[in-house]
Amino acid sequence: MYSINEVLETIRMVQEEKLDIRTITMGISLRDCADADHTKSCQKIYDKITKYAANLVKTGEEIEKEYGIPIINKRISVTPMSLVAESSDALNYTPFAMALDKAAKEVGVNFIGGFSALVHKGFTKGDRILLDSIPEALSTTERVCSSVNVGSTKDGINMDAVYRMGQIIKECAERTASQDGLACAKLVVFCNVPEDNPFMAGAFHGIGEPECVINVGVSGPGVVKNAVEKVKGSDFGTLAETVKKTAFKITRMGELVGRAAAAKLGVPFGIVDLSLAPTPAVGDSVAEVLEAMGLETCGTHGTTAALALLNDAVKKGGAMASSYVGGLSGAFIPLSEDAGMIRAAEQGILTLEKLEAMTCVCSVGLDMIAIPGDTTAETIAAIIADEMAIGMVNFKTTAVRIIPAPGKKVGDNVVFGGLLGHAPIIPVKAAKAVEFVSRGGRIPAPIQSLKN
Amino acid sequence: MLNQLKASPTGKRIIVTVIGQDRVGIIAKVATILAENQVNILDISQTILQEFFAMVLIADMENSTIELDLLKEKLNQLGQELGVKIEAQHEDVFRYMHRI
Numbered sequence: 001m002y003s004i005n006e007v008l009e010t011i012r013m014v015q016e017e018k019l020d021i022r023t024i025t026m027g028i029s030l031r032d033c034a035d036a037d038h039t040k041s042c043q044k045i046y047d048k049i050t051k052y053a054a055n056l057v058k059t060g061e062e063i064e065k066e067y068g069i070p071i072i073n074k075r076i077s078v079t080p081m082s083l084v085a086e087s088s089d090a091l092n093y094t095p096f097a098m099a100l101d102k103a104a105k106e107v108g109v110n111f112i113g114g115f116s117a118l119v120h121k122g123f124t125k126g127d128r129i130l131l132d133s134i135p136e137a138l139s140t141t142e143r144v145c146s147s148v149n150v151g152s153t154k155d156g157i158n159m160d161a162v163y164r165m166g167q168i169i170k171e172c173a174e175r176t177a178s179q180d181g182l183a184c185a186k187l188v189v190f191c192n193v194p195e196d197n198p199f200m201a202g203a204f205h206g207i208g209e210p211e212c213v214i215n216v217g218v219s220g221p222g223v224v225k226n227a228v229e230k231v232k233g234s235d236f237g238t239l240a241e242t243v244k245k246t247a248f249k250i251t252r253m254g255e256l257v258g259r260a261a262a263a264k265l266g267v268p269f270g271i272v273d274l275s276l277a278p279t280p281a282v283g284d285s286v287a288e289v290l291e292a293m294g295l296e297t298c299g300t301h302g303t304t305a306a307l308a309l310l311n312d313a314v315k316k317g318g319a320m321a322s323s324y325v326g327g328l329s330g331a332f333i334p335l336s337e338d339a340g341m342i343r344a345a346e347q348g349i350l351t352l353e354k355l356e357a358m359t360c361v362c363s364v365g366l367d368m369i370a371i372p373g374d375t376t377a378e379t380i381a382a383i384i385a386d387e388m389a390i391g392m393v394n395f396k397t398t399a400v401r402i403i404p405a406p407g408k409k410v411g412d413n414v415v416f417g418g419l420l421g422h423a424p425i426i427p428v429k430a431a432k433a434v435e436f437v438s439r440g441g442r443i444p445a446p447i448q449s450l451k452n
Numbered sequence: 453m454l455n456q457l458k459a460s461p462t463g464k465r466i467i468v469t470v471i472g473q474d475r476v477g478i479i480a481k482v483a484t485i486l487a488e489n490q491v492n493i494l495d496i497s498q499t500i501l502q503e504f505f506a507m508v509l510i511a512d513m514e515n516s517t518i519e520l521d522l523l524k525e526k527l528n529q530l531g532q533e534l535g536v537k538i539e540a541q542h543e544d545v546f547r548y549m550h551r552i
Binding site (some may be wrong): 002004006007008011014015052065067068069183249254255256380 | 467469471497498499506508510519520521526539540541542544545546548549550
């Protein structure tokens with residue numbers, strides 16, 4: 001028998017505090033789809049995805065009905081496309097992106113991730129073609145997401161790739177100028193990328209992964225916020241303990257849904273990614289969790305410490321709840337997708353510098369941040385380099401998803417709609433870093449990498 | 453791993469909760485809807501929680517043909533008529549969250 005309080009707690013979490021399974025992501029290996037003829041390869045890709053994921057959306061909806069827990073997104077991640085396309089004769093990989101887009105539409109998922117390359121130590125022929133194809137691929141497809149890993153603790157930072165990504169981000173923005181640079185919202189630059197992350201835009205099916213796998217991403221900033229509000233005035237030990245217990249319960253829910261989905265689809269269950277991922281809806285904000293801890297506005301002094309406590313407690317709770325926690329588990333801080341962060345940025349309290357500091361302790365990095373349209377590729381590259389360095393030195397994943405909104409300046413807004421939200425343009429430094437980023441080559445791996 | 457999954461009990465038990473102002477006939481009407489749909493009541497407990505009437509009911513849908521979401525809709529409708537909030541959810545959700 002369950003106690004009434006337990007039952008009501010669960011009901012409240014789902015009904016009022018917006019606890020949800022944020023995403024079920026099916027990872028599919030496309031390694032066997034390589035072919036010297038790129039049209040054949042694209043056909044194999046389309047066939048394989050539509051075969052494996054045919055029942056993905058339906059199964060997600062069934063579980064939703066059965067358990068009464070909303071599952072917001074059903075998505076697909078695939079083998080980094082540079083690995084699959086490399087053996088083909090194509091000199092531009094846009095047709096591969098189009099095959100992914102077509103398959104995604106056919107099975108009804110809203111995003112498909114994996115138009116990706118891992119170039120932290122250097123480029124292969126396929127990596128170069130893939131990078132060159134990103135602007136066209138992301139501006140001519142609707143649902144394809146792209147990511148590029150440019151650094152790692154073990155290998156250092158490929159600064160040629162960093163500079164190139166600065167240019168690519170500019171080009172993506174310009175090609176989708178009428179939509180405020182929407183293509184940039186589908187492109188992430190990573191350091192130490194996890195290969196089992198179910199969250200877009202950075203999701204891809206890593207090369208160590210099985211043929212097909214179900215990964216689940218759970219989210220519940222609203223639940224954590226309410227829990228934190230209940231222990232107002234108590235000490236940090238109590239605060240951390242409260243977050244931990246809440247994270248445990250949220251993760252259990254993810255484990256249940258993930259295993260149910262895997263069993264129904266006859267596919268192994270991969271990981272639960274326990275993340276506090278916000279949405280633009282009020283009451284679903286990580287910034288509000290931080291503010292519930294006692295900060296007047298997210299971004300003020302104390303924010304980094306609060307985020308560090310939150311992130312750690314979330315991981316500890318999650319680790320106890322599931323043996324297969326993976327991905328990016330922790331707190332996400334995508335600016336445009338978080339009502340509290342948008343407000344803080346509009347007030348000028350949350351700045352790029354503070355966001356960068358916060359990324360030292362959060363689970364990802366500079367995420368969904370809109371900057372002036374006239375920001376140069378070199379400045380963007382320098383912003384990426386800073387963020388990659390934080391990840392490299394601290395053995396953590398960091399990422400940059402930044403949007404130089406064409407024609408917009410500080411004080412303007414960008415609007416993407418849906419889960420991608422809207423954001424004020426925040427200022428960047430005017431002083432240049434051109435000479436620094438154009439040196440070329442690789443920043444050596446830090447001494448911490450010599451560990452074995 | 454898959455065999456393990458199939459072995460785990462995935463019964464069709466649900467938990468129905470009613471929260472709101474107490475009045476005559478709440479239990480009778482909820483029970484009627486469940487009976488009409490061949491849902492067997494296993495356990496009922498109720499209490500007054502912060503001045504609100506709160507009831508938790510565990511029921512078995514094994515012999516029922518109705519889908520959980522349709523049942524939920526019927527219960528929601530009844531809740532609106534009675535001025536209370538009625539929810540129904542699969543037991544596994546509670547089992548996973550609160551019992552290890």
